[in-house]
Amino acid sequence: MSSRDEYIRKMQTKLEEWNAEISTLTAKAGKVKVEVKNEYNEQIESLKAKQAVARQKIEKLRQAGESAWEELKSDVEKAWTALGEAIDSVRSRFK
Numbered sequence: 001m002s003s004r005d006e007y008i009r010k011m012q013t014k015l016e017e018w019n020a021e022i023s024t025l026t027a028k029a030g031k032v033k034v035e036v037k038n039e040y041n042e043q044i045e046s047l048k049a050k051q052a053v054a055r056q057k058i059e060k061l062r063q064a065g066e067s068a069w070e071e072l073k074s075d076v077e078k079a080w081t082a083l084g085e086a087i088d089s090v091r092s093r094f095k
Helices: 003-029 034-063 069-094
Strands: none
Touching (some): 003 069, 034 069
16 A cells, blocks of 8 residues: 555544544534524534535545645645644534
């Protein structure tokens, strides 16, 4: 297995973990007071949008040739960082 394939598999696994986290946050949002529910739902929608961007980046990486994937890796890392920070931020607000 190439380092690109290993990297994609690692990113896909992390994306699945974050998907589970977003599902957990969505369930918690359903239990909050009406006054803050809209804010939480907006934050969760923002997370889902960032997650979609990360998925698109992974797909581009998957389709890239072996020589081009290193160039795309930095885009994936930026999307990853943004999604991870957003999830951490929303998670801290739900506590």
